[in-house]
Structures are given as C-alpha cells and as structure tokens.
Amino acid sequence: MAQEFDPSAYGRAAADVYDEVVTHLPTEPAVDRLQELAEGRAVLEFGVGTGRLALPLAARGLTVAGIDGSAEMTAVLRAKPGGDRVPVTLGDFSTTRVDGEFGLVVLAYNTIYALPSQDAQVDCFRNAAAHLVPGGRFVVEAWVPDVGAFRHGTALRLVSLREDEVVAEAARLSPADQMMYTTKIVLASGGVRLLPANHRYAWPAELDLMARLGGMRLEHRWSDWRAAPFTGDSRGHVSVYRR
Numbered sequence: 001m002a003q004e005f006d007p008s009a010y011g012r013a014a015a016d017v018y019d020e021v022v023t024h025l026p027t028e029p030a031v032d033r034l035q036e037l038a039e040g041r042a043v044l045e046f047g048v049g050t051g052r053l054a055l056p057l058a059a060r061g062l063t064v065a066g067i068d069g070s071a072e073m074t075a076v077l078r079a080k081p082g083g084d085r086v087p088v089t090l091g092d093f094s095t096t097r098v099d100g101e102f103g104l105v106v107l108a109y110n111t112i113y114a115l116p117s118q119d120a121q122v123d124c125f126r127n128a129a130a131h132l133v134p135g136g137r138f139v140v141e142a143w144v145p146d147v148g149a150f151r152h153g154t155a156l157r158l159v160s161l162r163e164d165e166v167v168a169e170a171a172r173l174s175p176a177d178q179m180m181y182t183t184k185i186v187l188a189s190g191g192v193r194l195l196p197a198n199h200r201y202a203w204p205a206e207l208d209l210m211a212r213l214g215g216m217r218l219e220h221r222w223s224d225w226r227a228a229p230f231t232g233d234s235r236g237h238v239s240v241y242r243r
C-alpha cells in the first residue's frame, strides 16, 4: 500500500545510528571517483545526510553543498569537523533549488529510490540537470532490483556482521507498483533498533530514460565506485549522466 511521503522520516528514525550502520560501505573509493568526476568544479549532494561523502570531498578542497530532508541528519553533519564548510539546504531534493552552478550532482547509496513515485524521480533528474553547468555530471548509485530473491514475497538478508553488531534487512516486495518495503534490524549490545525505509525501485534502463527526459545522457555505468564493468550479474550500479 502506498504511504504518505515525508522526506524527513528516514532521518528522524536513523540519524543517531546512521554512521554506525554504514561503516561497511566503500566510502574512500566513492570519494576518489567523485573527486575525479568533479574535475575541480563545485559539487552538490542530494540527500547529503551526515556528510559521509560530502565532508571528505570538502576536505580535499572542493566546494560542496547539500540538500537534505532531515534536520536530524543535517545536525550530525554540522557537528563533525569541517561541518561548517558544507552548507545544507533543508528540503526535498526532487524540487528544492539552491543557488549556484555545479559541475557534479551526486545521489548516492540508493537514495533515488527514497522518492515515492516515477514522477518524483523524473522531477529529481530534472532538478539535478537544472543545477548543472553544460557538460556537468549527475552520478547515481543504486542497487539493481533482484525480484528473484522474493519468490515468496519477502526476503531476509545479512547486511553486515561484526563481533559487536549485526545488521540484517527484512524486505517485502510489491511488484505491481515497483515498491520494496524494508526494515533494517540493528542488533548491538545496547539493544535492537528497527530502521524502516520504503523504496520505489527502478531498473537502470528506466533511470536512463528519466535522464533523457531531464536533458542528460548516460556517460558511464559501472558496477561499483572502482569502475568494475557492469554485467548481468551486477547487483548495483554507479551511473554517470552528462548534461
């Protein structure tokens, strides 16, 4: 069932534990790749969150700004060293405009799917293009839908495993409207936390079409930030669109 969309909901539930549950992500290769794609020009991150990518990019000397729907996530970013160097505008990144022109707009870690509909995702591609200089790039990192994992409608997978913390994800698929409803289960010595998130998923070809509607073309598609080739077995992609 469709639920009312609130861009601040994810951060309200997750801000205080977010950094702990993303330690398994390949942050350094992502920052290396984004720095290369920016070619020294200003960067805007949609869904900038706690600054996992934005802060190291700013520390490397790039001008970086962000948009986020969550005051809680933004407060975590702000409290970190260098947090004052990344101005964040509070709003929905599918429609919010910020001042300035950018060489790179980034939408990482599956956050395109946080938008609740195809229309909102098309708006997001248009909004990215509106912030870019001609020739500027929009980078989208997202998983590839794996409906085969949902033979019985639901699936449970292990996200990360450490001695002091286990993160698993329970998911329910709703193929008719391309929605996946997930709850991350964080098991740690302090107790159990549940982090719900809804995803309006899309295959790469649909995202390419959205890019074309926004006046952009696919420049690269890799299966990860290290630019490994994208193949039929790839479970995720890093796609680079050019205005």
Ligand SMILES: C[S@@+](CC[C@H](N)C(=O)[O-])C[C@H]1O[C@@H](n2cnc3c(N)ncnc32)[C@H](O)[C@@H]1O
Binding pocket: 007, 008, 010, 011, 022, 046, 047, 048, 049, 050, 051, 052, 053, 067, 068, 069, 070, 073, 091, 092, 093, 094, 108, 109, 111, 114, 115
């Ligand atoms: C999974 S986190 C990713 C944070 C960061 N980009 C990273 O890679 O670590 C998603 C972020 O997007 C924000 N967000 C989700 N939907 C949004 C929307 N429609 N508009 C603005 N921010 C949104 C959330 O508040 C959260 O900070």
